[in-house]
Amino acid sequence: MDKIVVSGGRRLSGEVEVSGSKNAALPILIASLLTDEPCTFEHVPELVDIRTALKLLKGLGVKVEQDKPGSVTLQARGVDKLEASYDLVKTMRASFLVLGPLLARFGEALVSTPGGCAIGARPVNLHMKGLAEMGAEIDLVHGYVAAKAKKLKGTKIYLDSPSVGATENLMMAAALAEGTTVIENAAQEPEIQDLADVLTKMGAKVAGAGTAIVRIEGARRLGGVKHRVIPDRIEAGSLMVAAAVAGGDVLIRGVRADHLDAFLLKLREAGVELEIEGDQVRVKGDGVKSVDVSTLPYPGFPTDLQAQMMVLMSVADGVSVITENIFENRFMHALELIRMGADIRLEGNRAVVKGVKSLSGANVMATDLRASMSLILAGLVANGYTEIARVYHLDRGYERVEKKLGALGADIKRVAS
Ligand code: EPZ
Secondary structure: OOEEEEEOOOOEEEEEEOOEOHHHHHHHHHHHHHOOOOEEEEOOOOOHHHHHHHHHHHHOOOEEEOOOOOOEEEEOOOOOOOEEOHHHHHHOHHHHHHHHHHHHHHOEEEEEOOOOEOOEOOOOHHHHHHHHHOOOEEEEEOOEEEEEOOOOEOOEEEOOOOOHHHHHHHHHHHOOOEOEEEEEOOOOOHHHHHHHHHHHHHOOEEEOEOEOEEEEEOOOOOOOEEEEOOEOHHHHHHHHHHHHHHOEEEEEEOOOHHHOHHHHHHHHHOOOEEEEEOOEEEEEEOOOEOOOEEEOOOOOEOHHHHHHHHHHHHOOEOEEEEEOOOOOOOOHHHHHHHHOOOEEEEEOOEEEEEOOOOOEOOEEEOOOHHHHHHHHHHHHHOEOEEEEEOOHHHHOOOOOHHHHHHHOOOEEEEEOO
16 A cells, blocks of 8 residues: 655645546536436546546446546446446445436436445435435335336425535436426535536536525436536645645646635635635745634535644644534544644544644554545644555545645655555
8 A cells, every 4th residue: 555755844836737626527427327428528537536436337338438638438328237336335435426317317226325434424315315205216225225216206305414415416316307306405515516517518407506406407318418527626725725834835726716715715814825816826825823614514614625724723823623514523634633743632523723833744544535635734844754654545536646746846755565
């Protein structure tokens, strides 16, 4: 298993390009199941999770062509299998998003439930409840969801919590359902809006994506699509924290700053200098002060940037209270940061972070995707060497991050072990 070794203390400077969004690309690739025509997507990041999604789709009988870097064409004409195995779904829980499209297009599906993961139980009850309200017969047998529906019917669905995945699964199912589906308390993330753009281009009528009420008028059939995936707002935010925590002056290109309002306001409140110009953000970091952070569904502060913000706060001037409201176990990176000298006190879903003068490099272990990035960020500013193990977590969601940070002046390398 590869390790990443960072030698801290180097300031960052230069320019870096943000990749396409993992969390937009995953549902969008899966939406190709809704039509038998070719779907071409650009700006698709080269990540382990993307490769897993393409393997899953190929296994269902979807034709997959990757003619140039970042571009993929899928055609679900010869789908001959309606099952997503436990092995694949447990590897990547977003595989569960095939349930809605398979059910809507083929009338049945057998999809393993994803089970929990490091950051929480992550149930899928809202996905199943919504599909049942659209008329599907849903049974849970041997850990699999067995679903059947002659024809899904549009209806009004209320989500008890604004689940991103449930909103995506139900939007895709509704795109081929009879009549209109209204999803109330829908997730509002930019990734939902990007999926809505794709479904609209395929022939569905989608209104309200990005707000709490999404209305989808189902079509009898959907056509092919060409679409460029939005930039990855979480990678962009992670790179901004890198510049802020290491100090320096970095230009981040290909960013949708409007997808990061809450996060950018918090960085500014902490004293990070930001110049936003079109799709570029210039970040100048030289010492920050502590601010409080509470993660919330979009447009609130993103839970996927909580670990990265904790690193910045661990070397800020003052005391910061970080509250994690989305997942029940998303502070595992704190335990590793404490080993690097951070002063963090965990109290349930709150972390009280008292800024310290400096962190010290150590051998640490990644526990989940965003935690692995936070340990690299800590290594950038720590004295001495930080060796991060289990970087397979990192490769799920960041495209060549050690190359990107290295090009900005960081002393970072990947060591095969
Ligand atoms: C998506 O996960 C993202 N993943 C996550 O990013 C992100 O952290 C999360 O949304 C929240 O923004 C992808 O888009 C592939 P949810 P998802 O359903 O859809 C509860 C990363 O680092 N819930 O919005 O699984 C659930 O327990 C990953 O890139 C139910 O109770 O998130 C959780 O507490 C990590 N019942 C909360 O909602 C359900 O049926 C948010 O989950 C579904 C969810």
